[in-house]
Amino acid sequence: MEEKKAAIKYALVTGGSRGIGRAVCVQLAKDTSYHILINYNSNKEAALETLREVQSVGGSGEIIQFDVVDAELVKKQLDAWHENHKEAVVEVIVNNAGITKDGLFMWMKPEDWSDVINTSLNGFFNVTNPLIQKLLVNRYGRIINMVSVSGLKGTAGQTNYSAAKGGLIAATKALAQEVAKRNITVNAVAPGFIRTDMTDALDEKELKKMIPANRFGEAQEVAHIVSFLASEKSSYITGEVININGGIYS
Amino acid sequence: MTKQLIVEKINYFLVDEFEVEEEEIAPQANLKETLELDSLDFVDLVVAIEANFGVKLVGEDFLKIITLQDFYDLIERKIS
Numbered sequence: 001m002e003e004k005k006a007a008i009k010y011a012l013v014t015g016g017s018r019g020i021g022r023a024v025c026v027q028l029a030k031d032t033s034y035h036i037l038i039n040y041n042s043n044k045e046a047a048l049e050t051l052r053e054v055q056s057v058g059g060s061g062e063i064i065q066f067d068v069v070d071a072e073l074v075k076k077q078l079d080a081w082h083e084n085h086k087e088a089v090v091e092v093i094v095n096n097a098g099i100t101k102d103g104l105f106m107w108m109k110p111e112d113w114s115d116v117i118n119t120s121l122n123g124f125f126n127v128t129n130p131l132i133q134k135l136l137v138n139r140y141g142r143i144i145n146m147v148s149v150s151g152l153k154g155t156a157g158q159t160n161y162s163a164a165k166g167g168l169i170a171a172t173k174a175l176a177q178e179v180a181k182r183n184i185t186v187n188a189v190a191p192g193f194i195r196t197d198m199t200d201a202l203d204e205k206e207l208k209k210m211i212p213a214n215r216f217g218e219a220q221e222v223a224h225i226v227s228f229l230a231s232e233k234s235s236y237i238t239g240e241v242i243n244i245n246g247g248i249y250s
Numbered sequence: 251m252t253k254q255l256i257v258e259k260i261n262y263f264l265v266d267e268f269e270v271e272e273e274e275i276a277p278q279a280n281l282k283e284t285l286e287l288d289s290l291d292f293v294d295l296v297v298a299i300e301a302n303f304g305v306k307l308v309g310e311d312f313l314k315i316i317t318l319q320d321f322y323d324l325i326e327r328k329i330s
Contacts, residue, residue, distance in 0.1 A: 136293040182290060 007089040011230060012037040014068050014127055015097030017046035019196035020146060023219035024094055025050050027227045029059025034092060034230075036061030037081075039127075041068070041097070068097045068123030069115075075130050089138060090131050092230045095124045095168075096146040098161075100198060105159040113160045120164035124171060132179070141184035142230045145172050147241065149192045149249050165190075169241055176239030185238035187229050191222050192245025213246030251329060256303075257322050263298050277319035284318065303329050 011028050015021040016038035025036045036054050038061055040047035047063040054061045066077040082088065098120045101112040124145060135141030150158050151165025169188050176186035193199055193207060195216045208214055222244055228234055229242070243250055264270040264285065274284050285291070296307045305328045315321050 133293055133296075136290060137297050179290070181288070 006087075008035060008085070008087050009033070010035045010037045010085075010088055010090045011092035011094065012039060012064075012090050012127070012131070013094040013096055014039040014123065016040060016063075016094075017043045017050055019198060020191065020194060020219045020222050021094075021096040022046075022050045022053065023223035024096060024226045025061070026053045026057060026059075027220065027223035028092070028094075028230060029054040029061065030057045031227045032231060035059075035088075037090065038063045039068075039097070040065055068095075068126055069118045071122075071126040074126045078127075078130055089134060091135070091138070091140060092142045092144070093128055093131055094144045094146070094226060094230070095127060097123050098146060098148075098164075100158065100161050102157045102161070104157060108160065116160040117164045117167070120161070121167045121171070124168055128175075132184075135184050136179065136182050139182045139184075141179070141182075142234070143172075143175070143184065143186040144226050144229050145169075145186070145188045146226075147172070147188045147190045149190050149243065149245050152190055152241065152243070153249050172241070173239045180238050183235070185229070185234060187234075187237060187239070188241045189222060189225055189229070190241050190243050190245070191217065192243070192248045193217065194219055194222055211246045211248050215246065217244065217246055251303075253322070253326055256325055256329075259302050260318075260322060260325065263302060267298055268294070275318065277317065277322070279318050281315055281318055281321050299325065305329055 011034035013021050013025050013036065016025045017040035025038050028034055029036055036059060038047050038050050040063060044065065051061055051063055064077060064081055066074045068074060099116060101116050103112060128143060145168050147165040147168050148161065150162040151169050154162045172186050172188040179186065193211060193216045196219055199216065204216055208216060225242055225244055229237065261275050264275060265272055268285050270285055292312055300306050303325060311324060315324055
């Protein structure tokens with residue numbers, strides 16, 4: 001009888017090519033033995049740079065292309081990946097892919113509303129749903145959803161983003177209760193102002209006056225909490241939203 | 251595959267993998283109660299069926315399944 005090979009464990013990070021996603025990939029490579037599955041949508045070069053950084057800290061991984069908005073494509077790509085990695089199991093899912101299309105609600109175009117919801121909220125479904133059955137069968141898993149302080153307190157000019165992230169927070173809490181019995185935890189991480197491409201256009205000097213810590217956060221600071229939640233150490237934390245915002249909201 | 255074989259295969263993995271006592275297995279036995287399944291446990295049943303019969307069950311398939319007989323009939327329909 002053929003001996004059953006030990007499963008190779010992967011952590012999937014959506015939107016892993018840049019910003020917080022990249023920092024999460026590198027931190028997971030440093031702290032855990034997971035192979036990192038780095039998802040990107042359009043910027044392959046940036047995804048490869050993340051992979052190089054993962055490798056430079058002694059980790060290993062690969063890149064996978066899909067737009068989290070496209071449910072059919074996500075499933076197709078993940079099925080194809082599983083077909084080529086029969087011994088692999090995705091044990092950690094970090095739903096990080098997100099976009100902003102800010103503007104006053106009264107001027108907001110319907111596509112600016114739906115694009116943001118489609119990425120942050122529907123993207124969570126499109127990626128997590130095809131993978132959850134395996135987590136349930138394996139009776140172990142970690143799902144971490146990147147949300148935002150906007151999803152908790154709401155941010156003027158970001159009605160769409162606040163709605164998407166608020167919805168994702170509620171989904172986090174509901175799914176956590178559904179799967180807790182099978183040792184699968186589902187948590188959300190809610191960053192405030194973090195220095196990335198997404199916040200590049202913001203006036204940091206002006207905005208930091210409202211932050212008790214008096215500075216923007218670094219992507220790596222967010223990555224540390226994600227890495228903890230992805231580890232076995234966090235086993236009794238589920239359905240939780242962890243703020244990481246320099247004291248701007250609690 | 252004959253109905254008899256389907257029933258035997260199902261009974262075999264119920265005993266082997268789901269730790270159901272052999273004497274509890276009867277066509278009119280309630281599937282959920284006999285197996286002490288909660289709703290999430292159906293995922294294990296889906297996997298066992300796929301491994302044994304090569305068919306994938308979905309959530310709706312289980313809606314009308316009450317007894318073991320219903321379950322045998324469902325699998326027979328699925329593989330025919």
